[in-house]
Amino acid sequence: MPDKVLIYSRFPKAMMVRIGERYELLDSKGQNFTEVFSTEQLSDVRALISAGGTALGAKAMDALPSLKAIVCYGTGYDGVDLKAATERGIAVGNSPAANAAAVADLAMTLMLAVTRRILPADAYVRSGDWAAAKPSPLMSPQQGMPARRFGVYGMGEIGRKIAVRAAAFETEVAYFSRSRHDVPYQYMPSLEALADWCNVLMVAVRAGRDTHHIIDAAMLRRLGPEGYLVNISRGSAVDEAALVAALADKTIAGAGLDVFETEPHAPDALTAFPNVVLTPHIGGHTLESHVAMQNCVMANLEAFFAGKPLAYPVT
Amino acid sequence: MPDKVLIYSRFPKAMMVRIGERYELLDSKGQNFTEVFSTEQLSDVRALISAGGTALGAKAMDALPSLKAIVCYGTGYDGVDLKAATERGIAVGNSPAANAAAVADLAMTLMLAVTRRILPADAYVRSGDWAAAKPSPLMSPQQGMPARRFGVYGMGEIGRKIAVRAAAFETEVAYFSRSRHDVPYQYMPSLEALADWCNVLMVAVRAGRDTHHIIDAAMLRRLGPEGYLVNISRGSAVDEAALVAALADKTIAGAGLDVFETEPHAPDALTAFPNVVLTPHIGGHTLESHVAMQNCVMANLEAFFAGKPLAYPVT
Numbered sequence: 274m275p276d277k278v279l280i281y282s283r284f285p286k287a288m289m290v291r292i293g294e295r296y297e298l299l300d301s302k303g304q305n306f307t308e309v310f311s312t313e314q315l316s317d318v319r320a321l322i323s324a325g326g327t328a329l330g331a332k333a334m335d336a337l338p339s340l341k342a343i344v345c346y347g348t349g350y351d352g353v354d355l356k357a358a359t360e361r362g363i364a365v366g367n368s369p370a371a372n373a374a375a376v377a378d379l380a381m382t383l384m385l386a387v388t389r390r391i392l393p394a395d396a397y398v399r400s401g402d403w404a405a406a407k408p409s410p411l412m413s414p415q416q417g418m419p420a421r422r423f424g425v426y427g428m429g430e431i432g433r434k435i436a437v438r439a440a441a442f443e444t445e446v447a448y449f450s451r452s453r454h455d456v457p458y459q460y461m462p463s464l465e466a467l468a469d470w471c472n473v474l475m476v477a478v479r480a481g482r483d484t485h486h487i488i489d490a491a492m493l494r495r496l497g498p499e500g501y502l503v504n505i506s507r508g509s510a511v512d513e514a515a516l517v518a519a520l521a522d523k524t525i526a527g528a529g530l531d532v533f534e535t536e537p538h539a540p541d542a543l544t545a546f547p548n549v550v551l552t553p554h555i556g557g558h559t560l561e562s563h564v565a566m567q568n569c570v571m572a573n574l575e576a577f578f579a580g581k582p583l584a585y586p587v588t
Numbered sequence: 589m590p591d592k593v594l595i596y597s598r599f600p601k602a603m604m605v606r607i608g609e610r611y612e613l614l615d616s617k618g619q620n621f622t623e624v625f626s627t628e629q630l631s632d633v634r635a636l637i638s639a640g641g642t643a644l645g646a647k648a649m650d651a652l653p654s655l656k657a658i659v660c661y662g663t664g665y666d667g668v669d670l671k672a673a674t675e676r677g678i679a680v681g682n683s684p685a686a687n688a689a690a691v692a693d694l695a696m697t698l699m700l701a702v703t704r705r706i707l708p709a710d711a712y713v714r715s716g717d718w719a720a721a722k723p724s725p726l727m728s729p730q731q732g733m734p735a736r737r738f739g740v741y742g743m744g745e746i747g748r749k750i751a752v753r754a755a756a757f758e759t760e761v762a763y764f765s766r767s768r769h770d771v772p773y774q775y776m777p778s779l780e781a782l783a784d785w786c787n788v789l790m791v792a793v794r795a796g797r798d799t800h801h802i803i804d805a806a807m808l809r810r811l812g813p814e815g816y817l818v819n820i821s822r823g824s825a826v827d828e829a830a831l832v833a834a835l836a837d838k839t840i841a842g843a844g845l846d847v848f849e850t851e852p853h854a855p856d857a858l859t860a861f862p863n864v865v866l867t868p869h870i871g872g873h874t875l876e877s878h879v880a881m882q883n884c885v886m887a888n889l890e891a892f893f894a895g896k897p898l899a900y901p902v903t
Contacts, residue, residue: 381696392710394867442693539718
């Protein structure tokens with residue numbers, strides 16, 4: 274009989290097919306699992322798969338008395354109460370770097386799309402306004418990459434890949450992270466210094482309590498009126514209300530966002546702006562990334578059920 | 589008295605301010621200049637500024653009996669009848685490479701935007717469909733960059749810069765151009781071989797008679813059902829009717845286009861597709877590029893009126 278694995282978050286079925294071939298999946302499809310499955314069904318669940326960003330605290334853990342492994346599908350594990358897990362002897366694993374290239378690619382896509390005004394440009398062509406030679410203030414020439422100074426916040430796998438890509442566009446790149454890395458980019462002593470210096474701020478920091486709302490009104494003022502914010506990390510890193518205010522009063526020039534504070538909701542005030550590009554948390558959403566993330570999930574489950582330490586433990 | 593310069597194409601005024609400070613500009617504002625200016629006014633015009641892609645043949649040259657210099661604002665000069673100019677002893681100059689980085693940046697923007705489906709993704713967020721968890725076939729995971737093979741057609745300044753940028757995205761890059769270059773990318777023996785091999789074809793070739801409609805139905809079939817076409821060169825390089833047909837019957841997966849056969853018109857059949865990203869010929873349209881192109885125009889005019897060879901002659 275295959276081992277049981279609880280699907281804790283909502284995942285498209287296609288993502289779970291491969292894992293379902295090896296394990297018996299208890300899928301609550303985004304519902305509260307304690308409502309969907311009986312106490313008896315849950316009593317011998319030893320492992321679960323979560324989306325990492327989904328809140329998973331002591332209460333959920335206590336509803337699963339046999340739980341010993343939380344396996345996050347993806348890089349993030351910010352929703353998991355690590356202290357509660359440790360107290361209960363529950364191991365936590367993730368899929369480190371599996372989607373880093375895809376996320377970095379999307380970060381560059383958002384940055385280029387918003388700075389080169391791709392949405393208004395495409396609309397200008399499709400509407401016939403171009404053919405009619407109708408003037409458009411949004412189509413006036415903008416600064417190009419040589420005038421952009423790239424600030425990368427966070428120098429993990431994703432941050433590194435963003436920096437490599439940005440440097441190929443003949444721009445200056447600097448970064449801030451908790452510690453200095455052996456990378457060929459200028460290290461800034463603080464996020465404030467980075468925001469003062471750059472006019473494109475790429476948020477690639479790991480989400481957590483210490484980074485909650487770290488991009489706030491004051492930080493956006495430092496980024497300034499020619500500045501663009503790109504966030505492909507977690508919505509919680511940005512004070513969304515402050516961002517909306519900064520876009521409304523032109524404290525900054527624009528934003529590219531793949532993540533939001535309360536997904537899948539993007540505030541109406543945000544979706545009304547022409548100078549933002551918004552994507553529905555698709556950073557890691559490529560076929561290759563899913564295979565790589567599934568590889569990590571499978572390796573973590575395989576190790577766990579064989580009685581070994583997780584292959585990719587969160588440390 | 590300042591020297592007279594005819595503005596042959598339609599340019600936004602802002603582009604001409606700097607040149608207008610040094611020369612007396614005769615601007616027909618896109619109208620036929622022989623209708624706007626008298627024979628007498630035109631009799632002593634020795635230089636003109638053209639947009640390069642604008643048709644400029646023997647008839648126009650003969651309406652300007654003193655014409656000895658055609659200065660193209662931008663890299664292209666495909667609209668200029670070089671034979672007719674040579675026969676009349678008229679020098680032709682351009683702005684080589686001045687906008688190469690900006691054009692290469694837009695090529696990457698279009699490629700990323702179309703392959704990562706930025707337009708449908710943004711619409712999915714803005715419409716509220718994401719918040720409503722409404723399924724969207726366009727939002728299913730796609731191949732990412734590791735699965736893309738980049739074919740760059742043309743290895744001039746723009747092609748090189750596209751290749752450098754693409755390589756930073758961890759993709760394989762190959763190219764075809766009339767001659768082999770000292771670049772670290774695989775050289776393909778023909779455009780056909782490149783189209784067979786790649787699934788992203790970036791058209792960065794110089795426009796001319798030999799490249800007219802070189803991307804035709806047969807070439808699009810070689811690119812194939814997972815293939816994307818990006819054109820930032822000239823609309824004439826692509827058989828637009830064949831492209832529309834190839835998009836309609838899914839011979840190729842999508843396209844990113846900054847240039848069209850009959851600008852400023854993009855065919856209705858093209859603007860109806862969801863899997864294309866269209867921009868109104870803004871490749872070189874950044875502030876830095878305009879300054880660089882103006883530098884070339886000024887240098888060409890300066891040299892010409894000083895009785896010297898053009899600073900940036902077309903050879």
